[in-house]
Amino acid sequence: MKVTVLSGGVGGARFTRGLLALLAERLPDGAGGTSAQVTVIANTGDDMWLHGVRVCPDLDTLMYTLGGAVHEEQGWGRRDESGRVSADLAAYGLGWEWFTLGDLDLATHLARTELLRDGLPLSAVTQRLAQRWRPGVRLLPMSDQEVETHVELEDGRLIHFEEWWVRHRAGVPARAFVQVGLEHAEPAPGVLDALRQADVVVVPPSNPVVSVGTILAVPGVRDALRDTAAPVVGVSPVVGGAPVRGMADACLAAIGVRTDAAAVARHYGRRAEAGVLDAWLVDTADEGAVPGLRAEGWTAAAAPTLMTDVPATSAIAAEALRLVDRLP
Template sequence: MTSSPRVVVLAGGVGGSKFTLGVREALARRGAPQATVVVNTGDDLWLSGVRLQPDVDSILYALAGVNDTERGWGRAGDTERVNHELQQWDAGWPWFTLGDLDLGTHLARTGWLREGLTPTQVAERLSRRWPLGVRLLPMTDAEVDTRVLVEGGDVMHFQEWWTRHRARLVPRAFENAGMDAARPAPGVIEAIAEADVVLVAPSNPVVSIGPILAVPGVREALAATSARVVGVSPIIGGAVVRGMADVCLAAIGVETSASAVARHYGARRAGGLLDAWLLAEEDTGLAPDVAALGMTAAVAPLWMRDVAASAHIADAALAAAIR
């Protein structure tokens, strides 16, 4: 691998946005080309007539430096006058807040979609506003919103399960209707084929990374690429960093441990995804278990407290690719 590698990142959610900031910083220091970030769109939904893409927007806002770092979603300094008015009309979801600035993004996106642009073209147009330093691609241009089958038989949109119920309803399955007919967004397969390194962000393995890997053709592209595929553990010391990824993992029979998630992804030499897995220092003792799976096990501090720390993690992941 050269000192200025071509990098593709698979990402979603807050963990994905923080990691992407680190990758951008690490590559800029190396004078490397901008990374291509393939973003989960399984969280997407229609609400009050507008199209929301929560993971795309989280990463967009983080790269632009306008994200609300305290809440972990939306725009910094946003107001909620329109959201309040929607509630007065009994429209939308009273438990799902749309900030006014955030709503401006959704309205722009919806207008462009109505004019015939694809989600890929919309992402490119949204990216023009700020110097992001990466190329953002949705995983697919198809609508494959995540649905959750909960105990008792009810089916609901992922955002209702995650935001309204805070994942307290026991999930039995996650599904993306229409995924079989979906195709990777233009540029996704080409970026993977031309990459030197593919980094799997420390995002939720089930509902952030899982949908990306489920798009027909993506796993095949990852199996065929000459790039090294390196994953970063979203589990530190046997616990999730934030969110409810442990609940999602339990639903698919995976325990909340760094080695179990590595096993879930699998080693590429054995038909899985990864060539290397980056564990937290707290999980150093699991390195032999990971190596036994058939992938390189590397260890580094994984707390993404700021951009510098995230860049350190990105550097460690790139170093694992060399090994």
């Protein structure tokens, strides 16, 4: 069984961890893992060059979470992290002190940067770094080209997404999101095949605008999703009119989409109507949206979607796969 996941950072990583636990139970490989082949296509729009090193927040969150090294409460970064380097770096007064550059995390950035400078594409670098973490999935960046999400502010100024997200806590109104470099980007090797050859494609509760939206913006990805024989099921990142985590509401507002489980589904669109999804799982808090979605032709259901721990997350993945079985 081949499962392909389109993932941002924390939400996608946690969902995938639950999915892997579910698959390990249903399709065990005899060694504690699963015989199912899970491919994760990660958003790299949040990546940036910082102090000369390449930072890939979502790839790292996926590696650490699936590799058992993540800072659990925080959801990203390494457990037992420290900030010795960044504290000293701040004394040079170059700015960007608001971006946490942990010591252990920095080791990953340095390893990645060395391999990139050696000429390896990001997909090969990611494979090399993942040898250490053994995430149990094939981890692919959406593209080997640098695509960086920038935020267009009300005054027309463009700032890097991380500056808007981390420094300004998404508190400065955004007019649009621009993927710088997108015109030269193509899907990384394996991305299109992972969509075409999948038995099921899952869109976890990641940010629909700047995480999944950025992956979908890579030329060829949306078409591959539309054309694949695999069913595509999504899990709503919005519960009861608010994002479960993060500030996706500010992203949705910028593109004129209401922070509402049904509105997000409609934003993705049904494949039957040139969209990218077949089925949509909402939280029980949004059960009221299900009849309307069904009336529009969606295969939809409600279930608890809070990823409080791995078993709870496995149950969400199970609900998403159950929804696939209900497809007409």
